[in-house]
Amino acid sequence: MEPPEGYSLPQPGQVCHLKKSLYGLKQASRQWNAEFCAKLVGFGFLQSQNDHCLFIKSTSTSFMALIIYVDDVLVTGSDPSDIEVLKSYLHKMFTIKDLGHAKYFLGLEIARSPAGTYVHQRKYILDILKDEGTPLPDSNTYRRLVGRLLYLNMSRPDVTHAIQQLSQFINDPYSTHWDAAVHVLRYLKGTPSKGLFYAAEDVYDFEAYCDADWATCLDSRRSLTGYCVYFGGALVSWRTKKQVTVSKSSAEAEYRSMSQTVCELLWLSYLATDLHRTKHVEIDCHIVRNKYKDGFVLPHKVSTKLQLADVFTKSLGPGVFGFLLSKLGMQDFLCLPA
Secondary structure (H helix, E strand, O other): OOOOOOOOOOOOOOOOOOOOOOOOOHHHHHHHHHHHHHHHHHOOOEEOOOOOOEEEEEOOOOEEEEEEEOOEEEEEEOOHHHHHHHHHHHHHHHOOOOOOOOOEEOOEEEEEEOOEEEEEOHHHHHHHHHOOOOOOOOOHHHHHHHHHHHHHHHOOHHHHHHHHHHHOOOOOOOHHHHHHHHHHHHHHHHOOOEEEEEEOOOOOOEEEEEEEEOOOOOOOOOOEEEEEEEEOOEEEEEEEEEOOOOOOOHHHHHHHHHHHHHHHHHHHHHHHHHOOOOOOOOOOOOOOHHHHHHOOOOOOOOOHHHOHHHHHOOOOOHHHHHHHHHHOOEEEHHHOOO
16 A cells, blocks of 8 residues: 655554545445444434334424435434434534435435325336346346346335246246246336325324235245235335245145234334334234234235235236225326326
8 A cells, every 4th residue: 555645754564544434345334334323322313123224313392213224314303493403413423415305215206295295216117118128148137127126116016026926037037037027117118107105194003915825836836925014094015925835725825924914014013113103012922813812913804806915916917906006005196186
């Protein structure tokens, strides 16, 4: 390592003492996170034990929540003056850039009105469509496309099942898999503005739908779990995932699906407690049956026509697919009234 310009008297055995992490080093992100978290805690924030990216500060008169992703930060609160004080503090500590009200964050576009908040990924979808190109003989093109599509799971539950199916073949894709991926692109091209709307309501109840498609995988005979969770009437969580073990009956597959759904409900309830959105729920290691006995979950039989989780477990016809999407709360941003 060459000594800096103007320092012409280095002695043998001397080294440079690094006082500041250099951007790009493997240790830089870890050191940055540790320093940033320490400053937030020093300012009075508490780090959530359920999501370490979430920080909460609550007093008798105000409430603030802050979430970080590397060096990007979103903050909200009940008192705008408290947010201004926080931004001044962070600017003094780190020299931050205030981008104002959140409109675009990590590929998510956010629009607000007195009625609620609308979240979509229209620009991200249009960027994917620009890169469609021509399929290459190797599998790298397919992998890149599926990787981009996976990021859409944040705001597009309507393509979750299709993307889960496509992601199973990234190691050895065939032309039929590429054709299926292009079919998804055609669908996205016709619906780039679809997204999720979160109404500005004070209803804080959880409601979940879960389903299992027994022995869906023809290679491993493993079943597929699908669920969606609503909070105050708005869709907040959804998933399509192949079960870890082979279920010997449809009842066993359904029970595994319920177990995963209850685990998700527990985690969401802990986050809601951190955000002061619900009463504290005592942590318990038992699933489904004990939670039913405790009154935490109340299972109901749902008819096939009204099973919203079917979107995440199987391919559906246009009529049923469109009906279930309307129940998921997905709307077209460009068609919403101003």
